[in-house]
Amino acid sequence: MAETLTATNGEVLTAKDFATDQEIRWCPGCGDYSILKQVHTILPQLGLKQEDIVFISGIGCSSRFPYYTETFGMHSIHGRATAVASGLKAARPELSVWIVTGDGDGLSIGGNHTIHLLRRNFDMNILLFNNEIYGLTKGQYSPTSPENKVAKSTPFGSIDHPFNPIALALGADATFVARSMDRDPAHLQNMLLRSYKHHGSSFLEIYQNCNIFNDMAFESYTEKSTKKDEALFMVQGQPLVFGANNEKGIKLDGFKPVIVNLEEGASKDDLWIHDEHDMVKANIISRFFDHVDVEGHLPRPFGVFYQTTRPTYEDMMSQQIAQVITAKGEGKLDKLLAGSETWVIE
Amino acid sequence: MAETLTATNGEVLTAKDFATDQEIRWCPGCGDYSILKQVHTILPQLGLKQEDIVFISGIGCSSRFPYYTETFGMHSIHGRATAVASGLKAARPELSVWIVTGDGDGLSIGGNHTIHLLRRNFDMNILLFNNEIYGLTKGQYSPTSPENKVAKSTPFGSIDHPFNPIALALGADATFVARSMDRDPAHLQNMLLRSYKHHGSSFLEIYQNCNIFNDMAFESYTEKSTKKDEALFMVQGQPLVFGANNEKGIKLDGFKPVIVNLEEGASKDDLWIHDEHDMVKANIISRFFDHVDVEGHLPRPFGVFYQTTRPTYEDMMSQQIAQVITAKGEGKLDKLLAGSETWVIE
Amino acid sequence: MAEQTTITELEEAVIKFAGDSGDGMQLTGTQFTTNAALFGNDLGTFPDFPAEIRAPIGTVAGVSGFQLHFGSKEIFTPGDICDVLVVMNSAALKSNIRNIKKGGIIIANTSGFDAKNLKLANMTSNAMEDDSLGNYQVIKMDVTRMTREALTDIQLGMKEKDRCKNMFVLGFLYWMFNREMDNTIKFLTDKFGKKPEVLEANLRVLKAGYSYGDTTETFTTRYKVEKAVMPAGTYRSIMGNQATALGLVAASKKSGLPLFLGSYPITPASDILHDLAKYKSFGVKTFQAEDEIAAITSAIGASFGGSLAVTTTSGPGMALKTEALGLATVLEIPLVIINVQRGGPSTGLPTKTEQADLFQAYYGRNGECPIPIVAAQSPSDCFNAVYEACRISVQHMIPVILLTDGYIANGAEPWRFPKESELEEIKIEFAKPMAEGEKFMPYARDEKLSRPWAIPGTKGLEHRIGGLEKQNITGNISYEPENHEFMVKLREEKVERIANYIPEQKIDSGPSKGKLLVLGWGGTYGALKAAVRELNEEGFAVAHAHLRHMRPFPKNLGEVLHNYDKVLIPEINNGQLVKIIRDKYFIDALAYNKIQGLPFFKSELMDKIREILK
Amino acid sequence: MAEQTTITELEEAVIKFAGDSGDGMQLTGTQFTTNAALFGNDLGTFPDFPAEIRAPIGTVAGVSGFQLHFGSKEIFTPGDICDVLVVMNSAALKSNIRNIKKGGIIIANTSGFDAKNLKLANMTSNAMEDDSLGNYQVIKMDVTRMTREALTDIQLGMKEKDRCKNMFVLGFLYWMFNREMDNTIKFLTDKFGKKPEVLEANLRVLKAGYSYGDTTETFTTRYKVEKAVMPAGTYRSIMGNQATALGLVAASKKSGLPLFLGSYPITPASDILHDLAKYKSFGVKTFQAEDEIAAITSAIGASFGGSLAVTTTSGPGMALKTEALGLATVLEIPLVIINVQRGGPSTGLPTKTEQADLFQAYYGRNGECPIPIVAAQSPSDCFNAVYEACRISVQHMIPVILLTDGYIANGAEPWRFPKESELEEIKIEFAKPMAEGEKFMPYARDEKLSRPWAIPGTKGLEHRIGGLEKQNITGNISYEPENHEFMVKLREEKVERIANYIPEQKIDSGPSKGKLLVLGWGGTYGALKAAVRELNEEGFAVAHAHLRHMRPFPKNLGEVLHNYDKVLIPEINNGQLVKIIRDKYFIDALAYNKIQGLPFFKSELMDKIREILK
Ligand SMILES: Cc1ncc(C[n+]2csc(CCOP(=O)(O)OP(=O)(O)O)c2C)c(N)n1
Ligand SMILES: Cc1ncc(C[n+]2csc(CCOP(=O)(O)OP(=O)(O)O)c2C)c(N)n1
Ligand code: SF4
Ligand code: SF4
Ligand SMILES: [Mg+2]
Ligand SMILES: [Mg+2]
Numbered sequence A, B: 001m002a003e004t005l006t007a008t009n010g011e012v013l014t015a016k017d018f019a020t021d022q023e024i025r026w027c028p029g030c031g032d033y034s035i036l037k038q039v040h041t042i043l044p045q046l047g048l049k050q051e052d053i054v055f056i057s058g059i060g061c062s063s064r065f066p067y068y069t070e071t072f073g074m075h076s077i078h079g080r081a082t083a084v085a086s087g088l089k090a091a092r093p094e095l096s097v098w099i100v101t102g103d104g105d106g107l108s109i110g111g112n113h114t115i116h117l118l119r120r121n122f123d124m125n126i127l128l129f130n131n132e133i134y135g136l137t138k139g140q141y142s143p144t145s146p147e148n149k150v151a152k153s154t155p156f157g158s159i160d161h162p163f164n165p166i167a168l169a170l171g172a173d174a175t176f177v178a179r180s181m182d183r184d185p186a187h188l189q190n191m192l193l194r195s196y197k198h199h200g201s202s203f204l205e206i207y208q209n210c211n212i213f214n215d216m217a218f219e220s221y222t223e224k225s226t227k228k229d230e231a232l233f234m235v236q237g238q239p240l241v242f243g244a245n246n247e248k249g250i251k252l253d254g255f256k257p258v259i260v261n262l263e264e265g266a267s268k269d270d271l272w273i274h275d276e277h278d279m280v281k282a283n284i285i286s287r288f289f290d291h292v293d294v295e296g297h298l299p300r301p302f303g304v305f306y307q308t309t310r311p312t313y314e315d316m317m318s319q320q321i322a323q324v325i326t327a328k329g330e331g332k333l334d335k336l337l338a339g340s341e342t343w344v345i346e
Numbered sequence C, D: 001m002a003e004q005t006t007i008t009e010l011e012e013a014v015i016k017f018a019g020d021s022g023d024g025m026q027l028t029g030t031q032f033t034t035n036a037a038l039f040g041n042d043l044g045t046f047p048d049f050p051a052e053i054r055a056p057i058g059t060v061a062g063v064s065g066f067q068l069h070f071g072s073k074e075i076f077t078p079g080d081i082c083d084v085l086v087v088m089n090s091a092a093l094k095s096n097i098r099n100i101k102k103g104g105i106i107i108a109n110t111s112g113f114d115a116k117n118l119k120l121a122n123m124t125s126n127a128m129e130d131d132s133l134g135n136y137q138v139i140k141m142d143v144t145r146m147t148r149e150a151l152t153d154i155q156l157g158m159k160e161k162d163r164c165k166n167m168f169v170l171g172f173l174y175w176m177f178n179r180e181m182d183n184t185i186k187f188l189t190d191k192f193g194k195k196p197e198v199l200e201a202n203l204r205v206l207k208a209g210y211s212y213g214d215t216t217e218t219f220t221t222r223y224k225v226e227k228a229v230m231p232a233g234t235y236r237s238i239m240g241n242q243a244t245a246l247g248l249v250a251a252s253k254k255s256g257l258p259l260f261l262g263s264y265p266i267t268p269a270s271d272i273l274h275d276l277a278k279y280k281s282f283g284v285k286t287f288q289a290e291d292e293i294a295a296i297t298s299a300i301g302a303s304f305g306g307s308l309a310v311t312t313t314s315g316p317g318m319a320l321k322t323e324a325l326g327l328a329t330v331l332e333i334p335l336v337i338i339n340v341q342r343g344g345p346s347t348g349l350p351t352k353t354e355q356a357d358l359f360q361a362y363y364g365r366n367g368e369c370p371i372p373i374v375a376a377q378s379p380s381d382c383f384n385a386v387y388e389a390c391r392i393s394v395q396h397m398i399p400v401i402l403l404t405d406g407y408i409a410n411g412a413e414p415w416r417f418p419k420e421s422e423l424e425e426i427k428i429e430f431a432k433p434m435a436e437g438e439k440f441m442p443y444a445r446d447e448k449l450s451r452p453w454a455i456p457g458t459k460g461l462e463h464r465i466g467g468l469e470k471q472n473i474t475g476n477i478s479y480e481p482e483n484h485e486f487m488v489k490l491r492e493e494k495v496e497r498i499a500n501y502i503p504e505q506k507i508d509s510g511p512s513k514g515k516l517l518v519l520g521w522g523g524t525y526g527a528l529k530a531a532v533r534e535l536n537e538e539g540f541a542v543a544h545a546h547l548r549h550m551r552p553f554p555k556n557l558g559e560v561l562h563n564y565d566k567v568l569i570p571e572i573n574n575g576q577l578v579k580i581i582r583d584k585y586f587i588d589a590l591a592y593n594k595i596q597g598l599p600f601f602k603s604e605l606m607d608k609i610r611e612i613l614k
Helices: A032-046 A062-068 A081-091 A103-109 A111-120 A165-171 A185-197 A224-230 A279-286 A313-328 A333-338 B032-046 B062-068 B081-091 B103-109 B111-120 B165-171 B185-197 B224-230 B279-286 B313-328 B333-338 C025-039 C090-099 C115-120 C143-150 C158-162 C165-176 C182-192 C196-215 C240-255 C270-278 C292-304 C315-331 C358-363 C381-396 C406-410 C481-501 C522-537 C557-562 C577-585 C602-613 D025-039 D090-099 D115-120 D143-150 D158-162 D165-176 D182-192 D196-215 D240-255 D270-282 D292-304 D315-331 D358-363 D381-396 D406-410 D481-501 D522-537 D557-562 D577-585 D602-613
Strands: A053-057 A072-075 A096-102 A125-130 A176-181 A202-207 A231-233 A248-253 A256-261 A300-307 A342-345 B053-057 B072-075 B096-102 B125-130 B176-181 B202-207 B231-233 B248-253 B256-261 B300-307 B342-345 C006-010 C012-020 C042-048 C063-071 C082-087 C100-109 C137-141 C221-225 C233-239 C259-263 C285-288 C308-313 C335-341 C373-375 C399-405 C412-415 C464-466 C514-521 C542-547 C549-551 C564-571 C590-593 D006-010 D012-020 D042-048 D063-071 D082-087 D100-109 D137-141 D221-225 D233-239 D259-263 D285-288 D308-313 D335-341 D373-375 D399-405 D412-415 D464-466 D514-521 D542-547 D549-551 D564-571 D590-593
Touching: A032 A062, A032 A125, A032 A185, A053 A062, A053 A081, A062 A072, A062 A096, A062 D464, A072 D292, A081 A096, A081 A103, A081 A111, A081 A313, A081 D259, A081 D285, A081 D292, A096 A103, A103 A111, A103 A125, A103 A165, A111 A165, A111 B111, A111 D292, A125 A185, A165 A176, A165 A202, A165 A279, A165 A300, A165 B165, A176 A185, A185 A202, A185 A300, A224 A231, A279 A300, A279 B279, A313 D270, A333 D240, A333 D270, B032 B062, B032 B125, B032 B185, B053 B062, B053 B081, B062 B072, B062 B096, B062 C464, B072 C292, B081 B096, B081 B103, B081 B111, B081 B313, B081 C259, B081 C285, B081 C292, B096 B103, B103 B111, B103 B125, B103 B165, B111 B165, B111 C292, B125 B185, B165 B176, B165 B202, B165 B279, B165 B300, B176 B185, B185 B202, B185 B300, B224 B231, B279 B300, B333 C240, C012 C025, C012 C090, C012 C165, C012 C221, C025 C042, C025 C063, C025 C165, C025 C182, C025 C233, C042 C406, C063 C090, C082 C090, C082 C165, C090 C100, C090 C115, C100 C165, C143 C158, C143 C165, C143 C196, C158 C196, C165 C182, C165 C196, C165 C221, C182 C196, C233 C240, C240 C259, C240 C270, C240 C308, C240 C335, C240 C381, C240 C399, C240 C406, C259 C270, C259 C292, C270 C285, C285 C292, C292 C308, C292 C315, C292 C335, C308 C315, C308 C381, C315 C335, C315 C358, C315 C399, C315 C464, C315 D315, C335 C381, C335 C406, C358 C373, C358 C399, C358 C549, C358 C577, C358 D358, C373 C381, C381 C399, C381 C406, C381 C481, C399 C406, C399 C522, C406 C522, C481 C549, C514 C522, C514 C557, C514 C577, C514 C602, C522 C542, C522 C564, C522 C602, C557 C564, C557 C577, C564 C577, C564 C602, C577 D577, C590 C602, D012 D025, D012 D090, D012 D165, D012 D221, D025 D042, D025 D063, D025 D165, D025 D182, D025 D233, D042 D406, D063 D090, D082 D090, D082 D165, D090 D100, D090 D115, D100 D165, D143 D158, D143 D165, D143 D196, D158 D196, D165 D182, D165 D196, D165 D221, D182 D196, D233 D240, D240 D259, D240 D270, D240 D308, D240 D335, D240 D381, D240 D399, D240 D406, D259 D270, D259 D292, D270 D285, D285 D292, D292 D308, D292 D315, D292 D335, D308 D315, D308 D381, D315 D335, D315 D358, D315 D399, D315 D464, D335 D381, D335 D406, D358 D373, D358 D399, D358 D549, D358 D577, D373 D381, D381 D399, D381 D406, D381 D481, D399 D406, D399 D522, D406 D522, D481 D549, D514 D522, D514 D557, D514 D577, D514 D602, D522 D542, D522 D564, D522 D602, D557 D564, D557 D577, D564 D577, D564 D602, D590 D602
Parallel strands: A053 A072, A053 A096, A072 D464, A096 A125, A125 A202, A176 A202, A231 A300, B053 B072, B053 B096, B072 C464, B096 B125, B125 B202, B176 B202, B231 B300, C006 C221, C012 C082, C082 C100, C100 C137, C259 C285, C259 C308, C308 C335, C335 C399, C373 C399, C514 C542, C514 C564, C564 C590, D006 D221, D012 D082, D082 D100, D100 D137, D259 D285, D259 D308, D308 D335, D335 D399, D373 D399, D514 D542, D514 D564, D564 D590
Antiparallel strands: A176 A300, A248 A256, A342 D233, B176 B300, B248 B256, B342 C233, C012 C063, C042 C063, C042 C412, C233 C412, C373 C549, D012 D063, D042 D063, D042 D412, D233 D412, D373 D549
């Protein structure tokens, strides 16, 4: 599935080149380890020079990521990774900029920068580690925690209706929106590569298990016994099928998605064909979001929900400067300082 | 169209009761005047006591609104009206809380509080005065200004892709999303009433002309000569029709909305019937957002895009407290201070 | 039977339990603390968490510690350095070796010093075998092995058995300090009542640890720490953040105002949010906002609505609240802002303590924006301090900043908690409905210069407030030059006038005039008091005063300061209060600073004071 | 022909043009200013906008003014109060009456005093008719009528004709001050070249105004203000915000660093963003962020990438940036933060000036977070000040705060602008690629204590930085107690060491030792200088020194201060620098404060100084 890019700069890098000398300080068993590993695995495939890569993070467990990745990096302040990265990318469009953020960092305190980044469409990759909890501050509920979540700050259950991060990103006019999970290395690598290849802002939500404060939040999608029935892997141009033997499919009844069984007479030809360029379909499938406990719920989709192309902010910024310089010539400081009207005192 | 509520508290209030002694300091001709007037017109129809109404605003031209409205009010700080109001409503669920904000106040600096308010679903009414410009600071482009906007801070045209506020609100799981305009008093009054009647967060985008810094931004939708062809008024249960003689309609071709002409053979029966409870349709129609200059563009919709019901934050908060008190009894301070383990020194 | 052990009586002792985060050291420490408290010792404790959630097992980053200071005399701090250090592994020894007294006792779990553990701790030589611990009395015991042996016939997995290790140590310490173990037995019974196997295992290991002391020949010394003479009354143990939460509920109750907390989690302040979230039966509303700005502005909204409104945070979060603090100042509404200070600047040292946000509290806003400041001085004192902050805030219609710090927030001490009936009423009155035709003046003033609190829902009081400069009395927007100057001075005077409603500054210890006054504020209280008391006993003429009110200062402070030849201001920062005092009272106060994320040691303070008095 | 008018020679004059926002007073003022400048006068100007965008016509809130001070002697301010006040309507008179000298001239447009205008201005009596203006020379003219009359045969609507009113006044003033009108004629021709009717109308009214003076009998006095003796050179007129923008471009050019501005609009800082957005041909990148936090953090990102990174704002926006300032401090990267101060606290007086954000700049962050501060003292000086801020920032690898204020940001003065070649190079070097196997040390230090600027894209320099406490040299995270104290002191010392790279403090006017030193900072420069100069001429032994560098102070500042018996520190705030000086140099400096959203008047300063010297 994963298309492998080969290094084009002569240097051959391996995943090991991206490890740093810093001790990794996540809890043993944390989903962050797998994500780190998959990122280190795909980085050498991008044909980039190591020094041209930058990882920017906010604050949170996930945000320690840059310390463990031998590229340029900044562990900034809570919620602002997206804004720091925007400035960097605007200033240095040629760099490959990656943002690592959490559900608290990127959707609570940093929610605004995230949606503004998406509408501006800087060519960057946002990896949102969603563990549906505040890990670093030891277990408060987050804006993605399901309703009634009992956590440190909600001993009687939370009353916040959570964000649907995919729907929010679509609402903010993101040009690439995808979901993956820590426990499916192949899928995650593929999604990371797809995020990188997209020219524009890539929003990749990654389900990540916090085994200390929110263990098994995604077990239905990650555990062998339930994964096939609960996780729906979207493949471009292919019908939406899932289930142990791919025996289940999604059909649209008008606008209403329904589950049909191919072994019980439904035909593959009637199934919804995934089209990641179709915004309407993306909107519908983004709403496959019911809790697994809900009777008759739809499976949770993974893969690319939506992809489109729009000029990137940094390209337009550079173009505008180039156009002005072409039209007016390079600025002359002496002329600028003199302004439009001067007089001479002798 | 507008359903009129009648006052139930004995007192009979009129629009005049809601005027204050403060000189109104908007530019002559500003669209804010009309909005103020429509609000003052509907307030007496709500059956509320004057002292139970609160208007909270941020900073911006629009945010001066509370000074001109004889209720409780706060002109807070830039972007935070939504957050101030959330605290007030949580503390005092019985009050009728209205938020007045601008496209800069509510979507730029305050964007995060807005989306969090919508997901939490406090029962409040957000009036977003969208003039696609920063008025108070004298004319910078805003996050709703169209691309290539030449404004104070973008002398060569803006390169930001604007938010589609309706789509953003839907992405944030708003329970009531509507659009109106300053220059259609009847429609605006109706939408204000609908916003009020909705139990939950009402997001009402109001197109508002800033005749000083962004004059005529919405003229296609507000001027007689073009309004019928460019503005599409959505009515629950009715087909989507527009045009001088309501001769045009919207039909869905698969998921693709197309304009058909009823005078040229298209049938009313094939038209899209507006259903404000249908999230999929709301998502599609929210994307009728092309600039009027775009060849073959769809008309801009006005009215209620979407409405659904979900428990409000403040109700759940109060319920949770009530439940705990029912279960455990009212808290006893002496018991609380003593904690679980004490010892006595004699 | 072991040879006769001698029992040495101690006035005080400091024990530190240190091990891996998974070793249960916090529980062990708390159990010993409860035991000491129930016995009647005075005490102070401080937990010492790793910065990471769960750093890799066995590493220095993963060491978790709990320090307890108890005695038959008054105890003011968790102790400078320990008499007894328990280390469950190599990393625990490595990170605590400099916190133990020369000649002190190290109790080491030898199985934590195998090759693997040594390597994880980056230790090149085995301290159990080399002579690096020559200055200490080392008691080696293979806790792991002995725990397992005690449980051979119990039906539990090895992992679960090993989890009882800490009980062995606890039992041994009980033996060593000659204690009954009833409280722990009861605790275990309550906790594991439904898992009899686990209960049995824990009890058995606890007793095995005790017996180990009793039956082993090597240990010839046991200790005894007698009851302290403490004021009669009922006590509990309390941590600073707990006390803050309780103080807020108490203030809510005694003012009749519903409590609203707008907060965003941040270490070390989050526990106040956690605690208050539990107190729903008191009608407390906690709102976990999307960020600190929403936290404080939601509280402003709640205050406008008539709640006792509070926001809690730590340094970086405080930075985000500063714009809204300006709003609250111009609105002149009550609001309590609690900053549990941590090491800065920026993210800094999130789990370490510091007093470096005083300047921020004093000056960290745009424009002339004075805000009263109150500081808490010990874990239990957080209760009094926050109660006082609430009182000032609602009675003077003004935002108030309360400064606590990570050290007292997480530290614990015995607390003779008050009865509800003993707490002073916080009287407040909302503005009354207006008679028909009367015009409400939202910025009218009383003798405190405070304005009416007029809450929505009150007939005739409709009014609008905001952050633009206000005209006095009417509250209308005013761009008048003279009005602005008037209002700036009025807001300043309003803060200053609070000095009429607070107690005068007292001398805590030492003579009321003399050579040297040690002036402190906040969480350094215990260390300063202990140091000064001890020096007084040694005959030095040094006094200690501690500020509760940082802004305004008590009216007599200048006088107090001028009663001494010299004033020394020790702070856990690079010198902040000292600058304010120098400017304000024009005295050449001396600074003494420590900026290590750690509290002062009594000993270093004593050295410093002796040096000055030389 | 009118009777012979006398021509009086003046050394200096202050004129204020005041009218409704729609009356074109800014244009009129600018034209007269250009005229005076081209003629060779020294001058200073200040516009006085209404706080509202377009307040209702005729109201006091809608009055727009422009003040010009010009002379044959050196001019340092736009003038305290005016010699000549032009008022186009009642509201303009009402809001400016107290800004005119006793005996001064009021030129009043009588049609602006009809019943409607009086009512809009809330004036109960007509000042044109009552005797309230007895202390002034009032020149009444019906400008509206005369304008219309001059244009009877022109094909324009009444509204458009009325729009020429201001030209009548301008023409009259040109006559009164005995001026040629070439510059305005040229200006109008350029502006309305494509609308001949409009051009014709404006020219005709301009001339009519001039002739009105010439032909009317009533006016017997004309004035003459000779050329000033100014240093030879080429001049332009410049406003503070313009100068700031130019200084940034110049610093970018002379350092070779691309300029990046992250900003969010806020009055009175927005114009810097507007100007820089125009300079695309210099490769300037301006990013209008979603808020101030994104503005500064995007600049931090750009700085990390190797840009000359800047963020601009005013008070409330500065409040929002304080958390990120802490980050920049720990990161030790260059960043220039410009605060164009306005009246606070909170939203305050958004269009009025103040110097009340000095404390915020000094102390407004969590933790010990020292940041160098530079202040600009006049409109043109903003260029030098920002250039200096950039130099310090990139050469010392440190964020630098530049304080300007609304007064100098919007004020204008003649500027003998430098040539590119005259500007000192700002030398910087990025860290060089590492040789294979060498390890890069991001927190290694040079003699300035600054660390290498290692930008992405440079081979072998990959490294990670962040807001947690850093180990010196390696830049690794460190929770070591001693390291923290070391780093806090190092960051402080790094700021202090900047004093080795800045000039010593000079005395601006007056004796170098003596009775009284007036110490100022920022936008009060002109007023202080004018007051002290005049007092020196009167024989008073008073000196004036003005601070460019607010942190660190020049090394010799203490010495300078101690050369005088007394030090007076006048500030447009409630006393901020004075507190810092009192603490730091332990001298009993006197404060003199004005908090009215207005600059100092020379006269009030002179009174104050005389009082002290009495
Ligand atoms: C301004 C500020 N507010 C709060 C915090 C405390 N804080 C650090 S990380 C975090 C949330 C972490 O949650 P998330 O982003 O989901 O990351 P995770 O730890 O779950 O990976 C919080 C509240 C902070 N560091 N700075
Ligand atoms: C913290 C802060 N940043 C910036 C400003 C300046 N400011 C005031 S209103 C405004 C934007 C106004 O735009 P909008 O919200 O669209 O309101 P409008 O004036 O168009 O009604 C800005 C940038 C401010 N007052 N406070
Ligand atoms: S707390 Fe949770 S998210 Fe954080 S490191 Fe541990 S397991 Fe991972
Ligand atoms: S600037 Fe625009 S939005 Fe503001 S008051 Fe004037 S017309 Fe209205
Ligand atoms: Mg998380
Ligand atoms: Mg706007």
